[in-house]
Amino acid sequence: MDPIEFIQQSACSIKNTMYKLKLKYNPFSEKPIRGNTKFFVGRVSELREIGEILGAAMHGSVANAAIVGTKGIGKSSMLNIIYYATKKQGHWVVELTASQITPRQFLIQLLYNILIENLISINGTIKSDYMEHSQRILEMYKRLNNYGDKVPIHYPRERIERDLEYLINDVKDEDKLCIILIDEADQFAKKSCLSLLQFFHSFLYEENILAFFAGSPTLMDDLTKISPPIKDRIPKIINMPPLSKDESYDLIRRRLEDAHIDGADTFEPFTEDAIDMIVEECDGIPRKIIMTCSESISIAIKKHLRKIDENIVKEALHHLGISVGHQILNHLTPAQSEIVKAMAKLGGAATVTQLAEYLNKSPSTIGTHLSDIYEMGYIYKERDKNNVYYKLSKELKDVLLGEDNELEL
Ligand SMILES: Nc1ncnc2c1ncn2[C@@H]1O[C@H](COP(=O)(O)OP(=O)(O)O)[C@@H](O)[C@H]1O
Ligand SMILES: [Mg+2]
Structure with a gap:
């Protein structure tokens, strides 16, 4: 096959699948809003x-x-x-x-x-x-x-x-x-x-x-x-607080409207449940909403779908969780990353004492690292009776404990 034609055909087929989704383009691009404010909501x-x-x-x-x-x-x-x-x-x-x-x-x-x-x-x-x-x-x-x-x-x-x-x-x-x-x-x-x-x-x-x-x-x-x-x-x-539910819906609606081909319904290609799930899971954080929508559309294109339902959204959230998790892991120092991996081994939550024993390090060293990781927002603290448990964030859990996790622990 002629490679030039091949590229052209592949490009065309994306366009066709896009049309199946009733979209002219994927409207969820991850960029700060600049002079063009038609997508700006709330605030x-x-x-x-x-x-x-x-x-x-x-x-x-x-x-x-x-x-x-x-x-x-x-x-x-x-x-x-x-x-x-x-x-x-x-x-x-x-x-x-x-x-x-x-x-x-x-x-x-x-x-x-x-x-x-x-x-x-x-x-x-x-x-x-x-x-x-x-x-x-x-x-x-x-x-x-x-x-x-x-x-x-x-x-x-x-x-x-x-x-x-x-x-x-x-x-x-x-x-x-x-x-x-x-x-x-x-x-x-x-x-x-x-x-x-x-x-x-x-x-x-x-x-x-x-x-x-x-x-x-x-x-x-x-x-x-x-x-x-x-x-x-x-x-x-x-x-800057999170967007309200209504503002979150508004954000998605406006972007879709801009990209719709004639005759598309408000939230097409998303089902109502899919949109509800995105709004629910993304906690009013615009970047998260946009990335989830964008990833869902990418998955739908790959699978040649006409509709995006909850399952696709779940898949998108999972992908994103893993990629954010990887970014976090890359951002941690070797000592910090050793600790979060140990937390994963211990089931996703652990006390300072448990981690110190597991890693054979002093509790004070572990404590210092944990509070640094906690400050960065990558783990949570939870008190259970007399013990303080550190828990992995959702993103770290996705990457360290996820089903298709290929990471060497
Ligand atoms: N009020 C808003 N309405 C619509 N989209 C928004 C709004 N605020 C942010 N976004 C979108 O969310 C994403 C993240 O915004 P950004 O300004 O880069 O966040 P930050 O600088 O706080 O990390 C961008 O894609 C931006 O277009
Ligand atoms: Mg910024």
């Missing part, structure tokens, strides 16, 4: 609070905010929405992910992003509003432009700070704010970031800079641990 009170923070900042009382919640709850999506909302109002906005952790690298990123997201247009020229400053801006831009090439640039930190100050105080319109959005801010809670946080302190006092930090539920505690005064600089905490 009314959080949006209102953000609006209020913004309003207050525009009138001289800046209160920086932390947006906190578990993985996949929608923090990055929320930051993206703030980005577009504030951009539309003409503020300067920069979006950064806290992976560049030395203060110098962070400053370089910040400066560069302020330039390219706000002052330079797509074709590389300076926006007309800032023409009078063109010489100095261009100079900075040139200096930073080879940043991406990893070419070491000569740009001392004092100089960067001075340039930043100049941009924000002299170039930016006084009525506008400079909004800094920092995703995955948990990186800042590392000891190695202390000097960055210290730098940030002075920065967060500025009247026309408003910062939003997105991170895990323990973000503020972790930041405070390495730098107590940070708490006063980030007085607002926006907690």
Whole structure:
């Protein structure tokens, strides 16, 4: 068979099976919501609070905010929405992910992003509003432009700070704010970031800079641990709870509607029971809902089905559980992974004493590891009379105790 035709035919057959499911495409892609907000559901009170923070900042009382919640709850999506909302109002906005952790690298990123997201247009020229400053801006831009090439640039930190100050105080319109959005801010809670946080302190006092930090539920505690005064600089905490049941249904419905071929019913190709199961099992976590729907559709395509029922959803949940479990295992240190595997051997739950005996280690060593794993949310604690049992999370159970588990224990 001609290999070129073969590829074409295979691609076509996917399209046909997609049509059998009454879908034009698989609408469950795992990406933060960006400018296109037609899939965004709920979050009314959080949006209102953000609006209020913004309003207050525009009138001289800046209160920086932390947006906190578990993985996949929608923090990055929320930051993206703030980005577009504030951009539309003409503020300067920069979006950064806290992976560049030395203060110098962070400053370089910040400066560069302020330039390219706000002052330079797509074709590389300076926006007309800032023409009078063109010489100095261009100079900075040139200096930073080879940043991406990893070419070491000569740009001392004092100089960067001075340039930043100049941009924000002299170039930016006084009525506008400079909004800094920092995703995955948990990186800042590392000891190695202390000097960055210290730098940030002075920065967060500025009247026309408003910062939003997105991170895990323990973000503020972790930041405070390495730098107590940070708490006063980030007085607002926006907690992202799970979506309600109705919002979860709404999320699925909207995505399906967008992908439906003419004449499809609301939740097709899912059966009612299948949808109920997804909403029930995913605990209102948007990423989990999306991934389960997406995986269910993939399975249905492979099996050439017309309908997705509970059994397919179960299969999808199981696959995902295992893949998340693998990710967790990869994330654990060898000592931690030895412990969770021992927990599996002991039936999925164990006390410190049992584990210490089983692994022939001191209870205090085991206890330290367990509390680290517990902090990361990969195991649970349960008290039974006088004993505290540590239990594997659902994901770790799936991968360590699952039926088709091929892992060497
Ligand atoms: N309010 C929402 N409505 C619809 N989809 C959402 C919502 N919040 C998040 N999502 C979706 O859930 C997934 C995870 O969101 P994301 O913002 O990446 O979470 P986080 O940054 O908290 O881990 C993304 O695919 C995103 O599109
Ligand atoms: Mg995120």
